[in-house]
Amino acid sequence: MIPASFDYVRPESVDEALEALTDAGEDAKIIAGGQSLMPLLRMRLAMPDTLIDLDRLDSLRDVRDDGDAIVIGALATHHRVLRDPLVRAHAPLLVRATAKVADPAVRHRGTFGGALAHADPASDLPAVAVALDAELLARSARGERRIPAADFFVDWMTSALEPDELLTGIRVPKPGEGWGVHYEKFHRTAQAWAIVGVACAVRRDDGRVGDARVALTNMGPVPVRCRAVEEALAGGAAIRDAAELAAEGTEPPSDLDGSAEYRTHLAAVLTARALAAAAAV
Amino acid sequence: MPRIRVEVDGSSYEDDVEPRLLLVHYLRDRLGKVGTPVGCDTTNCGACTVLMDGLSVKSCSVLAVQADGREVTTVEGLRAGHPMQRAFHEEHALQCGYCTPGMIMASIDLLRENADPSEDEIRDGLEGNLCRCTGYQNIVRAVRRAATEMRRPASEEVTS
Numbered sequence: 001m002i003p004a005s006f007d008y009v010r011p012e013s014v015d016e017a018l019e020a021l022t023d024a025g026e027d028a029k030i031i032a033g034g035q036s037l038m039p040l041l042r043m044r045l046a047m048p049d050t051l052i053d054l055d056r057l058d059s060l061r062d063v064r065d066d067g068d069a070i071v072i073g074a075l076a077t078h079h080r081v082l083r084d085p086l087v088r089a090h091a092p093l094l095v096r097a098t099a100k101v102a103d104p105a106v107r108h109r110g111t112f113g114g115a116l117a118h119a120d121p122a123s124d125l126p127a128v129a130v131a132l133d134a135e136l137l138a139r140s141a142r143g144e145r146r147i148p149a150a151d152f153f154v155d156w157m158t159s160a161l162e163p164d165e166l167l168t169g170i171r172v173p174k175p176g177e178g179w180g181v182h183y184e185k186f187h188r189t190a191q192a193w194a195i196v197g198v199a200c201a202v203r204r205d206d207g208r209v210g211d212a213r214v215a216l217t218n219m220g221p222v223p224v225r226c227r228a229v230e231e232a233l234a235g236g237a238a239i240r241d242a243a244e245l246a247a248e249g250t251e252p253p254s255d256l257d258g259s260a261e262y263r264t265h266l267a268a269v270l271t272a273r274a275l276a277a278a279a280a281v
Numbered sequence: 282m283p284r285i286r287v288e289v290d291g292s293s294y295e296d297d298v299e300p301r302l303l304l305v306h307y308l309r310d311r312l313g314k315v316g317t318p319v320g321c322d323t324t325n326c327g328a329c330t331v332l333m334d335g336l337s338v339k340s341c342s343v344l345a346v347q348a349d350g351r352e353v354t355t356v357e358g359l360r361a362g363h364p365m366q367r368a369f370h371e372e373h374a375l376q377c378g379y380c381t382p383g384m385i386m387a388s389i390d391l392l393r394e395n396a397d398p399s400e401d402e403i404r405d406g407l408e409g410n411l412c413r414c415t416g417y418q419n420i421v422r423a424v425r426r427a428a429t430e431m432r433r434p435a436s437e438e439v440t441s
Contacts, residue, residue, distance in 0.1 A: 001322055008283055008300030008346055031344075038342040039324050041301075051300065055347060079336070103409025105327060105387065108336040109343065190408035191325065 003041035010053045014060070017052060017166055018141050024050040026163045032075055032114035035106045036123070060113070060168055063087055068174055071137070074113025074167045079104075081112055090174045093181035093201050097128045100183060103191045116152070117167045119159040119222075122193035124185060126153055127223040131199040131215035135171040140164045146171065153222035178203045184274035185217070186266055188257065194218050195257045196266040198246070198274040202233070209233050209279050212242075219250040219267055229271060239279065243272035285349040289314065290358030298345045304338075305329045307345035308355060316357040316382055320411075327410030330383035330390075331355045337390035339409070356382035364430040365389055365423075374423035376414035384410050388424045396432055398424070 009024070011017040021028060029048035031037055032055075040046040054060070060075040063084045070086045078098045081087050088095055094112075101107055101115070101124050115125045116136060129136070129149040136147045138161055152160050161167060184198045197217030202209045212233045214226040228249070232242035245268075252263035282297040289312055296311060308314040308331070320328030322341055329340040332354040340353075359366060365385050368374070375381045384407065391398060391406035398406060403424045404417070412420060 002303075002306075003301040005299070005301055010283075010346070034344070034347070035324065035342060038344075042303075042322065042341075053344075053347065103327070104390065104406060105330055105337040105339050105409050106324070106342075108333075109338055 001042040001044075004044055004047040006048050007050045008053065009050060010056055012056050014057060014139065014166065014168065017054060017057060018139065018164070020050075020052050021166060022141055022164050024052065028052055028163075030054060030117070030166070032111040032117075033077060033109035034114075035102065035110035036114065036118045036120065066171065069171045070174065072112055072170045072172060074117075074137075074169050075111050076113070078102075078107035078110050078112065078115075082107070091132065091172045092179075093132060093183065093199060094125075094128055094172065096181055097124045097183035097185075097197075097199055100124055100185045100197075106191070112170060113167045116170065117159055117161060119153050119157050120193075121153070121156060121220060121222055122218040124183065124194060124197055124199075124217055127197060127199040127215040127217040128183065129170065129172075130223045130225050131201060131213045132172055132175075133213070134173070136167055137169040137171060138162075138165040139168045140166065144168075150225060156221040175201065178205075180204060180278040180280055182274045182278040184270045184277070186270055193257075196252075196263050196270055198267070198270045200271070200274045200278050202275060202278045204279055208236075209239065209275065212275065214246070214271060214275070216246065216250065216267055216271075219247065219252045219263060221251070224250050226271065229275075233275075239275045240272050243275060244268050246271035283346050283349070285346055287345075287348045287350070288352045290353070290355055300344065300346055302345040303341055304331075304333075304343040304345050304348050304353070305340035307348070308340060308353070314355050314357055317355045318379060318382060320379065320383070325411065326380070326383070327387060327407075328380050328383040330386045330410065332386055332390060335390075335393070337387050354386070356385055359385070359389075365392075365427040368423040368427035368430065369420075372419050372423035372426055374416060374419040376412075376416050380410060380412045380414075384412065384420055388420075388427065391424065392428055392431060397428055400425070 027049035060073040134149045181201045194217045200214045203211040216224040228245040247264040247267040252260040254260045320326035324342045
């Protein structure tokens with residue numbers, strides 16, 4: 001399968017990229033690692049007029065310390081994220097989930113920013129960004145803004161980025177002491193999308209779970225934050241009882257991998273597993 | 282049409298390519314490197330795996346223009362009798378052979394990161410490469426064997 005023809009632009013700087021985006025208009029598509037986009041191009045599910053390749057923007061590959069947070073460049077590959085000492089020290093949930101993304105060859109090319117901007121609810125990392133209250137840094141010729149992860153994912157494969165905006169980095173708050181994390185992914189084969197996934201971070205307090213942050217992959221058109229589970233745990237509920245609330249307010253899809261009913265069941269079971277693993281109980 | 286410069290298996294090439302040309306088609310159709318097959322064409326099977334700047338990539342999911350300025354190694358670029366090729370031969374790690382070039386390149390990448398992988402680590406590291414003959418047992422054995430050979434100092438290598 002051969003992609004449809006497109007014009008190709010490879011900017012050498014962020015400013016050039018923003019200019020290219022403005023010039024090309026709505027029919028442009030940005031390519032970073034291309035591991036989600038290339039299959040869509042080849043199946044002609046995506047047929048952009050212009051492809052803007054960010055490959056030369058090395059300034060967006062780094063991870064830096066920003067006081068109470070770390071800022072991960074949008075072009076940091078999954079491979080890089082997995083090995084970066086700052087990410088390993090301050091965002092262990094991201095490390096756990098990234099290790100579950102596809103396979104090594106895909107992780108060599110695919111980027112953290114690309115996986116978020118693609119906004120596929122079956123992809124693992126959007127739920128992690130939501131669970132960690134990450135902020136997404138978007139730049140355009142008009143300036144820069146920070147978008148909370150909870151507002152970034154608007155609909156199926158649709159983000160809050162404007163057509164002239166570029167995702168430049170992801171700001172992930174440092175969690176502080178005492179958090180345990182886990183990403184539970186349920187899928188048919190090694191590299192398949194999650195049928196359901198659960199990202200969670202919990203703080204153990206006197207031997208029980210106090211604070212918890214839980215978000216679900218592929219339980220609706222966007223990643224879902226499980227406030228009901230979090231509130232139940234904060235109120236002293238046992239993990240198993242709190243996890244029963246995981247699917248509350250979700251709109252899970254029905255597809256070849258499973259019905260909405262099956263996903264609702266999975267959400268509770270996997271949330272209980274994820275919380276128990278994170279809390280090491 | 283963009284012009285790319287790429288080093289493939291130790292030789293330099295400079296070519297004008299259509300932006301939509303896939304790396305795997307550039308390798309096969311333009312350079313004649315037909316040792317790299319097209320498998321699933323959907324980024325799943327890993328048959329087209331090559332190394333780009335030393336890291337494994339699925340060449341059906343990279344545009345030729347994205348290889349500009351980079352170094353690509355295909356299965357044809359391995360020296361004759363490479364320990365990984367030999368181990369695949371000796372352990373009967375292929376049946377139809379279609380997945381073999383990708384398996385070998387992904388396995389070499391795996392050993393670069395982990396010179397002595399356990400069976401589980403091999404299965405994990407090769408999760409992006411599918412063998413439709415389901416010859417995984419022997420593939421895992423071959424990678425274990427190649428790992429042992431490649432860790433051995435050159436002086437001990439059997440020259441037969």
